[in-house]
Amino acid sequence: MESIQNQTNFDPALVPSLPAAKTCQAMLEEAKRVLEMEAEAIGGLTAKLGDSFVKAIQLLTNCRGKVVVTGMGKSGHVGNKIAATLASTGTPAFFVHPAELRHGDFGMLDVNDVVLALSYTGETQEIKLVLDPIKRLGVPLISFTGKTESTLAKFSDVVIDVGVGREACPLNLAPTSSTTASLAMGDALAVVLMIQKGFRAEDFARSHPGGSLGRQLVTVADVMRSGFDIPIVEETWAYDAIVAEIDDKRLGFTTVLTTNKKLAGIITDGDIRRALVKWGANVFTHKATEIMTRSPKTIGAHALAVEALKIMETHAISDLLILDSEEHPIGVIHLKDLLRAGIV
Numbered sequence: 645m646e647s648i649q650n651q652t653n654f655d656p657a658l659v660p661s662l663p664a665a666k667t668c669q670a671m672l673e674e675a676k677r678v679l680e681m682e683a684e685a686i687g688g689l690t691a692k693l694g695d696s697f698v699k700a701i702q703l704l705t706n707c708r709g710k711v712v713v714t715g716m717g718k719s720g721h722v723g724n725k726i727a728a729t730l731a732s733t734g735t736p737a738f739f740v741h742p743a744e745l746r747h748g749d750f751g752m753l754d755v756n757d758v759v760l761a762l763s764y765t766g767e768t769q770e771i772k773l774v775l776d777p778i779k780r781l782g783v784p785l786i787s788f789t790g791k792t793e794s795t796l797a798k799f800s801d802v803v804i805d806v807g808v809g810r811e812a813c814p815l816n817l818a819p820t821s822s823t824t825a826s827l828a829m830g831d832a833l834a835v836v837l838m839i840q841k842g843f844r845a846e847d848f849a850r851s852h853p854g855g856s857l858g859r860q861l862v863t864v865a866d867v868m869r870s871g872f873d874i875p876i877v878e879e880t881w882a883y884d885a886i887v888a889e890i891d892d893k894r895l896g897f898t899t900v901l902t903t904n905k906k907l908a909g910i911i912t913d914g915d916i917r918r919a920l921v922k923w924g925a926n927v928f929t930h931k932a933t934e935i936m937t938r939s940p941k942t943i944g945a946h947a948l949a950v951e952a953l954k955i956m957e958t959h960a961i962s963d964l965l966i967l968d969s970e971e972h973p974i975g976v977i978h979l980k981d982l983l984r985a986g987i988v
Contacts, residue, residue, distance in 0.1 A: 677812070681810075682820065685808040685809070688808065689806065692806075692807070696803055696804050697833075697836075699802045700786050700804060704735060704837050705837065705841065707757065707758045709736075709756030709757035709758070710737060710754070711730055711758050711759075711760055712737070712757050712758070713726055713727040713730075713738070714739065714741070714774070715768075716743075716763065716768045717768075718819040719764060719788075719819075722762060722823050722826045722827050722830065723760070723762045725827060725830070726760070726827070726831075726834070729830065730833075733835070734838050742771050742773070742774050745777075746777075750774070753781060755781065758783065758786065759783050759784070759786070760788070761785060761786070761788070761796060761800070762788045762789075763787070764790045764806070766787070766795055767794055767796070768796075771796055775796065784801045784802075785800045785802075787800040787802070788826050789807075790822060791807070804833075806825045807822075808821045809821075862948070862950075862985055863946055863948060864944065864947050864948070864949055864952050864966055864975070867977060867981045867982065868974075868976060868977045870974060873976070874899065874975065875895055875897065875898035876899050876901055877898050877911070879900055879931065879933045882930070882931060883916075883919065883929075883930060883935070886911055886916070886935065895978060896913045897912040897913065897963055898910065898911050900932045900933070900936045901973070906970065907940075907942070907971050908936065909937050909938040910965070911932060911935050911937070912937065915937055916935070941961060941964055941965070942964065942965045942967045943964055944967065945968070945974060949985060949987045952977050952982065956979060956982075963978050963979070
């Protein structure tokens with residue numbers, strides 16, 4: 645877009661002057677007032693918690709479908725965030741604009757769903773127009789409203805009071821304290837719900853596969869190679885068979901197992917070279933137990949992948965073995981596996 649200064653017939657004298665800037669201290673005091681008012685609004689919600697909140701949790705816990713969140717304007721923005729928080733903490737949920745519900749998106753609703761509607765006044769026209777269709781479908785309705793005698797509240801199966809004393813806006817008009825209160829109540833709902841469902845860190849990682857938080861929670865079991873991908877020789881194998889196994893699995897090493905399939909050690913490319921230097925042509929007469937390195941670095945399958953990376957970095961190695969509780973090798977991680985998983 646062309647700037648005002650570059651437009652023709654521009655007259656600086658016609659630009660209205662701005663009011664004098666407040667002092668830094670005055671600005672900080674105003675910001676402090678806003679934060680204190682919004683904190684007070686959130687604190688006031690604790691006294692409103694009761695049977696309604698418990699009933700909402702029970703409805704959502706027993707929901708066999710999805711949680712469909714709707715709201716208009718600023719309430720809609722808050723509802724969008726609540727839906728995202730629910731979805732990422734184990735409760736399938738999505739946001740639908742109330743106007744879209746009336747124009748085709750109502751087909752997204754199913755009798756097994758639960759609707760969560762947000763309207764501070766409870767009289768938002770777009771919300772009121774979808775209340776009757778929701779009730780006719782027989783879908784349970786939970787509402788977040790500041791007016792417990794409103795139309796929305798009367799149509800709701802559960803009403804959660806998110807009322808505040810006043811907005812932080814000095815005109816008491818712009819939704820500020822009220823939207824903060826609704827957002828906080830949504831977080832409370834999602835957190836209690838995830839605890840009720842036994843949602844774990846591993847579940848969080850699965851719902852955040854592309855995010856940094858999810859990557860921090862990826863386990864060794866999620867990225868390790870297993871089965872035939874694990875290079876294996878036995879203690880009695882000879883030099884040529886060992887080299888063939890290392891070459892076949894292309895990891896630059898092989899595990900060495902005892903007769904009861906427990907880990908005895910590993911043989912790396914370096915061990916192969918050192919054996920050749922040490923024994924020369926006689927190397928072919930030596931067995932795996934004579935060539936291997938004992939007590940290699942290992943890790944458990946349930947450990948975090950970032951812990952595996954830390955071990956690799958600390959000991960300057962590119963591979964790590966995964967053992968079960970009886971010291972049987974059940975997997976292997978190469979640095980490239982961590983790279984593909986986004987851990988590195």
